[in-house]
Amino acid sequence: LRAIKSVLVVAGSLKREERSRPEEQVLMRALRDFNLPKIVTSDVPIFLGLISDLFPQLDVPRKRDPTLENAVRQSVSELRLQPEENFILKVLHPFSSTYSNMKMKPVWNDINPKAVTTDELFGYLHPATREWKDGLFSSLMRELTSVTHDGPKWIVLDGDIDPMWIESLNTVMDDNKVLTLASNERISLSSSMRLLFEISHLRAATPATVSRAGILYVNPQDLGWSSCTPSWTWFCLKKPSSICKKHIQTPVYQLRPDTH
Known part of the structure; x- marks a missing residue:
């Protein structure tokens, strides 16, 4: 039900931007563009097949913002990465460097939630004195809500998802966007604030999360190895003592196994 609501919100925003477009085209584009970023490569043909069954002979181009895409390409190049089309599509949101180039520099802080306990992250009441001890996340969220800033404000949680700490954020990630602490304090997530999770997998994540x-x-299949080569080359040449520097221009088939 939560996913259905999200799709309808996306469809509603698309309809308001293009009121003359037929509703079946709006819904088709919302379903496709909302879900494709979540799907692994092997499942993409299956998903597109389902979309074509629902909307036969209907192909609506995705909404594009040339100014935004050019800003992303500029930021990617400055980071010595390769502006592959699939990569650009994936990194349109979020992008700190792009926001900076567009004069919308975000205010952000990063936390490793696995480096502290849940009590240290969200705060706790001392069992004997009932004194409130503030947590790292709760104090940071309270501070960001009071910061006067026209651009976006981010809290980046860089660590694997663990139900022990992520479940405490369910109310923040719901529609009410409120963090409720054990002290009964309620801290609201403002419209300019976002939580960003940088993780390597979702093995421990629950369906609720x-x-x-x-x-x-x-x-990885969308990028391949060719886009990594120029960035890897630049990195190796930047380090004079790099063992791979003398092999950087050597064709792969000429490299010995012990020099890879």
Whole structure:
């Protein structure tokens, strides 16, 4: 039900932008563009087949913002990465460097939630004195709500998802967007604030967490190895003592196994 609501919100925003477009085209584009970022490469043909069954002989181009895409390409190049089309599509949201180039520099802080206990992250009441001890996340969220800033404000949680701490964020990730602490204090997530989770997998995530988050899955198959080569070359040449520097221009088939 939560996913259905998200799709309808996306469809509603698309309809308001293009009121003359037929509703079946709006819904088709909302379903396709909302779900594709979450799907692994092997499942993409299956998903597109389902979409074509629902909307036969209907192909609506995705909404594009040339100014935004050019800003992303500029940021990617400055980071010595390769502006592959699939990569650009995946990194349109979020992008700190792009926001900076567009004069919308975000205010952000990163936390490793696995480096502290749940009490240290969200705060706790001392069992004997009943004194409140503030947590790292709760104090940071309270501070960001009071910061006067026109651009976006992010809290980046860089660590594997664990039900022990992620379940405490369910109310923040719901529609009410409120963090309720054990002290009964309620801290609201403002419209300019976002939670960003940088993780390597979702093995420990519950359906409740996955349904609340917007997932961006980067498929290794979409990029391949060719886009990594120029960036890897630059990195190796930057280090004079690198053992791979003398082999950097050597064709792969000429490299000995012990020099890979």
